[in-house]
Amino acid sequence: MAVNSTLFVAIPAAALLLNLFLLLVCISAKKSKLVIAFMLLVASYSIWSGGSLGMRAMIYPGAIFWFKVSFTGILLVPFMIYNFVYEYTEQKGTFTRSLMAVSWFIIIVLANLDLFIKSPAIASENATRSFEYTLTNWTILPILYGVFTLGLTFHMIFKSIAYKGQSLNAFTPFFLGTGVLFVGLLLTVIPGFGSFPIDPLACGINALFLFYALYKKRLITFKMVASRGPLYLSAIIMMTALMTVLYSSFEEMYDRRFPQYIAYKPIVFSVILSILTVLVYNLIRKALFLLFNKTHATREEELRRFSREINESLDDKQILKTFCDLIERNMDCDMAYVLVSDDSGNYVTEAATLPVLSGGIAIRSESPVIEWLKEHNLSITYKDFTRTKNFHAMWESEKSTFVDNNIKLLLPIAEGKRLLALALFADRGNHKNYSPGEITFLESAGAVMSIATKNALLYAAMQKEAYTDTLTGLYNRRYFNSIAKKQFEQAKMHTLSVVLISFDDFTLYRELYGSLRIETVLKDMAKILLSAIGSQGCVARYSEREFIISIPFIDTEATGRIIEVIRNLFKNHVDNKREHGYRHLTFSAGICTYPVSSSNLEETINYAGVALYTAKKNGKNRTQVYSTETSGKALTPEAMRFGEQCERTIYALTAAIDAKDHYTFQHSQNVSLYGAKLAEYIGLDPEHVEIIRQAGLLHDVGKIGIPESILSKEGKLTDEELAIMREHPEASVAMIKYLPSLDYVVPAAFSHHERWDGKGYPRGIAGEDIPIAARCLCIVDAFDAMTTQRSYKAAMSVEDALDEIRRNLGTQFDAKIGLAFIKLAESGDLAIHKV
Amino acid sequence: MKFKEKLLKESPETIWQEHCGFLDLSMKEYINIQKSLLMEQIDLLSSSNLGKRLMKDQVPKTIEEFRKTVPLTSFEDYADTLLMRREEELPTKPQIWLETTWEGGEYPRKTAPYSKAMLDTYTNNLFSVMILAASSCRGQFRVRSRSKVLYTLAPLPFASGLFPELMKNEVDFHFMPPVKDALEMSFSQQMSRGFELAVKHGLNQFFGMSSILYYISQNLLSGTRSGLSLKKLSGMSPVMLYRLIKARYRSRRDNVPILPKDIFKLDAFVCVGNDSTLYKPELEKYWGRKPMEIAGGTEPTLIGTETWSRDGLVFFPDACFYEFIPEKEMRRSLEEPDYSPRTYLMDELNANQLYELVITVLKGGAFVRYRVGDVYRCLRLSNPSDNLSIPQFEFVDRTPNIIDIGAFTRITAREIDKVIRLSGLPIRHWTALKEYDSDKKSFLQMFLEVEDDSLENQSAAADILKEHLSLYFRYYDNDYVSLKKLLQIDPLRVTVVKGGSFEAFEKLRGHPLGRINPPAADVIDFRALCGYAGTGGSSAWQ
Known part of the structure; x- marks a missing residue:
């Protein structure tokens, strides 16, 4: 068979390169008997293909020399295969091997004395060469001995x-490679293949099989991965081989085309050689890099990006999503789940690369999977x-969970022995296992994520602590306000109901049964509320004995039904626990629904409070819906009694004010009267009117604690004195809040110094955020202060006072209510009292 | 992946780790597995009628609570549900129902449901048995996927019938005779045909009940003594022909019998059943390989196996939850039926003590805190030479209230009483115990005292009673027939003692002599009193 002269040399060169590459990889590995045996085997292939190359490229010292090198390589192969399998199968006893080594050594010596094959005759025709081999009668000897050696080898395998249960799987490519090798050798003796480098081709193919066996089947596990050095060296060798093959052609072409530049030939060749060397070097390096490290490099970049992204976030959900995105971009898997520990310690799906059905995967905290991952902190298939x-x-x-969801790989995201999260990776459809590279990548991502998750969980815990009530685990009042605002924004065009729930005779109950029992009751109630409301709305602890619920997109009637469910649940709970010392305890509830009964969130909450007050007033243990109609109904006998009790308390408090500061007593009386009148005038319901009346009486009760020197000081107050003076609303609340039957006046009393433009105190709230009762009190408080005489100022006329109010409409006062007051005062329906 | 694929594709270390890795468990790890799986079982039981009934409508939250809540049970507690096969009352839907005969109780048979998970566990544990049976030391084994197996097991619905059923899709075992043919044969035909095929084609694995293995081994000796006809030789594999001729030549030359080991080279040799400990040395002599004993049954599934050293059973951690009643407590509970004996867990045992086994079948099984009726000796709590950190056991016998002969038939006081009543004989006192003769064959030894003390009456009573007992057992218990036919055991020996012997014993020891398997010391004293000192066989309880 005639063959192209380049191919004639290129095939052995490629075979040599492949074998050398294998050899160089092994050099970088940690040496064991098995690795050395493998290296010796590859070395024999290299000698074979190297000799073949030298022979065909007619490299110095000549074809005969290289033929002998090549033949030696061929003769070494059976023994080296035997030796490798011997080590691989961990055979014992060295006699047979030693005997084999000695006999093959003798055969090689004899071969070099041309006993088996005469040195080939070289024939050149039409720029192609062929080698003619002459066999001797002894040729059969190495062939038979080779067959014998390989027979022993296969017997060992x-x-x-059969006996040690070793897997056949790893041997398969090895078998195939050896098969190709010997088919190649057989073909060389068939006439017609004389010029084709069939045996080096077989040797090259065999090297590829070995590559496969090492890379995919892990025929040998190298303890140390090869560095890039051998890869570069391999590239240089290839370049050198190429140049060796092409040099004569180049030289001939140069001489023919550029005869005038013959003198520069060495320089030109040197430059070309250098450029080519660099080019080929980089080409090979790039090729190898792409082959072995491309994915690695991309993933490194991805990991860096991932690390940056998650370190910028303290939101655990965002971190999980970023992790899922990373998996989606870089991993060929059908589905990945990330499970995070819930409150009970079980691991539940928090994120996934695709939407999950019915909550995804959940694993109990005592599961052996969790135990293993905690103990080892390693990924595992x-x-x-x-x-x-x-x-x-x-x-x-x-087991079914894992099997049904096709889970193939488990990755812990842990900090020490604490398993923060766990990622599960499903089968990838093609049933391919996750490669070591992929697993390393995932483990790295897991390590990065563990730090971020830990921080996020810590942050989430702190955040939770900040917005939850420690006793009941419900949201606290502050967080409720922000949640309710969001809900209100969402439901602005629809409806939103607010329910205030307050235990009846709470103080008495606590006095009788102690704080511990109260705490248990509160916790139980919290559970009941959560179970009844679920994700429909938001439940929070509003004050010591009050819970608040906001439910968007619901009408009053439906809200009432929910409250009745809660009432029944609570009653059953108390009844069931009676034997454990529970005593009868009831609650009242007030409902207000936007926009039916209120125009904004603040109002809705306030009116729910008013409804609650009405419920209490009407005999407790009931639910009251806020509306002008219902609030206007005649009071029940219980309500009458309740009102009388409150009156007595208010009287006692105002008497205390009177004893301390008569002016403030009189002022409170006035504010109460004006406020009630104004409330009536602007159309508030009787309950609201009553609350404002009572709030007017009590709004300055906090002044009891202010030194008389400040209260009756003539002239301007100093900054410090002013600061003390401004504390009185809070002091008032501090006193009233201990009177549970009067706590409904707190919003009005607390906010009567707030200004419409937000520049007031103590909270600095503005506009309709200020409770309507407080807005009313604010106007009448200012009016009475202006129209009464004090030791340090004369009384202002009613007209001037009204002008002053008019001037401050929209800044200090609510313009609508302010105008209404002016009209009321000007109409003469308001009896003005002057001290 | 099927087991045959594993054998081809996986490394031996991996296979060993997967199926025999439980032998590396520490005691703590073992108990944790037991507890975890019991909690799963409680979970399953709590949603079933049977479970609710047994757990008294409670769902125990801990193992201790479970043991306090659920009383020890016997088959009578399950009979309504299991005999009627009321699947809807069980913790999981059964895939298969197994049966066993049981003359000693209120019902003629016992049935046990097996869930899919139980069968999976059974299969996995069976692989462990196969690997261990083919191992000579830790981690080294040779299992062929195409082994030739002599099939001497009872078919389904008996528990031993599960073996070929579970193996059929996992390995390419060649059962001799083929399972399909065996179903249509009597047990003796099955053995004879199986052995014929084994001699022709060779034998790699041999699984069977110890008593049967022993009988076959002896039978084999007589079988091979006959001449070699051309018919016999036709179809024989060359290897077997060579081995047979060689064995016969050596036998004639040295004038020694041909032993099975001369013909067969076994990879695995597994025995199960009562009296295994007794037969094992004999079997080793015959087969040149010590058989590996396994433990199991219809109700408990496959629960234990010996290891490569064939020196004590290890219980699988995932088959049942094990509790143990110490011998003293067991005897007290047999004497006082209302007494609730105390149980101990695997990590609370003492070495060299006898324990009655109590099981809760895991993976959806029906039996909860069930007294199987098997007594084991805890040989040791750990085995440093085999590097085992978990206890090893030896099967001793059935509980003393049951006399098990050759693992075929089980006789109780209830049955003997019935026979005495039917015989109309004036028996004043009797006692029955299990003993072994010099050939290691077990038999039932009965001592009785008749009302009329004349010599004539004594010998007549012995014969009549023996005849009645034989008749009764032949009629009611099919296994008894097999016992005589297959194992050629004459299982009854009746001895009439002189009048007043039982009273004299009571006077001497301060308590009456137990009726079934009395304690060994009592038997010795009683024999001495009656003038039979030094006679009789040996007893498992001695």
Whole structure:
């Protein structure tokens, strides 16, 4: 067979390169007997293909020399295969091997004395060369001995598979490669293949099989991964081989085309050689880099990006989503789940690369999977996990979860022994295992994520602590306000109901049964509320004995039904626990629904409070819906009694004010009267009117604690005195809040110094955020202060006072209510009292 | 992946780790597995009628609570549900129902449901048995996927019938005779045909009940003594022909019998059943390989196996939750039926003590805190030479209230009483115990005292009673027939003692002699009193 002269040399060169590459990779690995045996085998292939190349490229010292090198390589191969399998199957005893080594050595010596094959005759025709081999009668000897050696080798393999249970799988590429090798050798003796480098081709193909066996089947596990050095060296060798092959052609072409530049030939060649060397070097390096490190490099970049992204976030959900995005971009898997520990310690799906059905996967905290991951903090394939001791303890339902969801790989995201989260990766459809590279990538991502998750969880815990009530675990008042605002924005065009729930005779109950019992009751109530409301709305602890609920997109009637469900649940709970010392305890509830009964969130909450007050006033243990109609109904006998009790308390408090500061007493009386009148005038319901009346009486009760020197000081107050003076609303609330039956006046009393433009005190709230009762009190408080005489100022006329109010409409006062007051005062319906 | 694929594709270390890794468990790890799986079982039981009934409508939250809540049970507690096969009352839907005969109780048979998870566990544990049976030391084994197996097991619905059923899709075992043919044969035909095929084609694995293995081994000796006809030789594999001729030549030359080991080279040799400990040395002598004993049954599934050293059973951690009643407590509970004996867990045992086994079948099984009726000796709590950190056991016998002969038939006081009543004989006192003769064959030894003390009456009573007992057992218990036919055991020996012997014993020891398997010391004293000192066989309880 005639063959192109380049191919004639290129095939052995490629074969040599492949074998050398293998050899160089092994050099970088940690040496063991097995690795050395493998290296010796590859070295024999290299000698074979190297000799073949030298022979065909007619490299110095000549074809005969290289033929002998090549033949030596061929003769070394059977023994080296035997030797490698000997080590691989961990055979014992060295006699046979030593005998084999000695006999092959003798054969090689004899071969070099041309006993088996005469040195080939070289024939050149039409720029192609062929080698003619002359066999001798002894040729059969190395062939038979080779067959014998290989027979022994296969026997060892067979025994190893049969008796030691060694896997055939890893041997398959090795078998195939050896098969190709000997088919190649056989073909060389068939006439017609004389010029084709069939045996080096077989040798090259065999090297590829070995590559495959090493890379995919892990025929040998190298303890140390090869560095890039051998890869570069390999590239240089290839370049040198190419140049060796092409040099004569180049030289001939140069001489023919550029005869005038013959003198520069060495320089030109040197430059070309250098450029080519760099080019080929980089080309090879790039090729190898792409082959082995491309994915690695991309993933490194991805990991850096991932690290940056998650370190910028303290939101655990965002971190999980970023992780899922990373998986989606870089991993070929059908589905990945991230499970995070919930309140009970179980691990539940928090994120996934695709939407999950019915909540995704959940694993109990005592599961052996969790135990294993905590203990080892390593990723593991599910298949490998089934072989661990822990697997014996797996529940069948857990096994089904893994099998049904096709889970192939488990990745812990842990900090020490604390398993923060856990990622599960499903099968990728093609049933391919996750490669070591992919697993390393995932483990790195997991490590990065563990730090971020830990921080996020810590932050979430702190955040939760900040917005939850420690006793009941419900949201606290502050957080409720922000949640309710969001809900209100969402439901602005629809409806939103607010319910205030307050235990009846709470103080008495606590006095009788103690704080511990009260705490238990509050916790139980919180559970009941959560179970009844669920994700429909928001439940919070509003004050010591009050809970608040906001439910968007619901009408009053439906809200009332929910409250009745809660009432029944609570009653049943108390009844069931009676034997454990529970005593009868009831609650009242007030409902207000936007926009039916209120125009904004503040109003809705306030009116729910008013409704609650009405419920209490009407005899407790009931639900009251806020509306002008219902609030206007005649009071029940219980309500009358309740009102009388409150009156007595208010009287006692105002008497205390009178004793301390008569002016303030009189002022409070006035504010109460004006406020009630104004409330009536602007159309508030009787309950609201009553609240404002009472709030007017009590709004300055906090002044009891202010030194008389400040209260009756003539002239301007100093900054410090002013600061003390401004504390009185809070002081008032501090006193009233201990009177549970009067706490409904707190919003009005607390906010009567707030200004419409937000420049007031103590909270600095503005506009309609200020409770309507407080807005009313604010106007009448200012009016009475202006129209009464004090030791340090004369009384202002009513007209001037009204002008002053008019001037401050929209800044200090609510313009609508302010105008209404002016009209009321000007109409003469308001009896003005002057001290 | 099927087991045959594993054998081809996986490394031996991986296979060993997967199936025999439980032998590396520490005691703590073992108990944790047991507890975890019991919690799963409680979970399953709590949603079933049977479970609710047994757990008294409670759902125990801990193992201790479970043991306090659920009383020890016997088959009578399950009979309504299991005999009627009321699947809807069970913790999980059964895939298969197994049966066993049971003359000693209120019902003629016992049935046990097996869920899918139980069968999976059974299969996995069976692989462990196969690997261990083919191992010579830790981690080294040779299992062939195409082994030839002599099939001497009872078919389904008996528990032993599960073996070929579970193996059929996992390995390419060649059962001799083929399972399909065996179903249509009597047990003796099955053994004879199986052995014929084994001699022709060779034998790699041999699984069977110890008593049967022993009988077959002896039978084999007589079988091979006959001449070699051309018919016999036709179809024989060359290897087997060579081995047979070689064995016969050596036998004639040295004038020694042909032993099975001369013909067969076994990879695995597994025995199960009562009296295994007794037969094992004999079997080793015959087969040149010590058989590996396994433990199991219809109700408990496959629960234990010996290891490569064949020196004590290890219980699988995932088959059942095990509790143990110490011998003293067991005897007290047999004497006082209302007494609730105390149980101990695997990590609370003492070495060299006898324990009655109590099981809760895991993975959806029906039996909860069930007294199987098997007594084990805890040989040791750990085995440093085999590097085992978990206890090893030896099967001793059935509980003393049951006399098990050759693992075929089980006789109780209830049955003997019935026979005495039917015989109309004036028996004043009797006692029955299990003993072994010099050939290691077990038999029932009965001592009785008749009302009329004349010599004539004594010998007549012995014969009549023996005849009545034989008749009764032949009629009611099919296994008894097999016992005589297959194992050629004459299982009854009746001895009439002189009048007043039982009273004399009571006077001597301060308590009456137990009726079934009395304690060994009592038997010795009683024999001495009656003038039979030094006679009789040996007893498992001695």
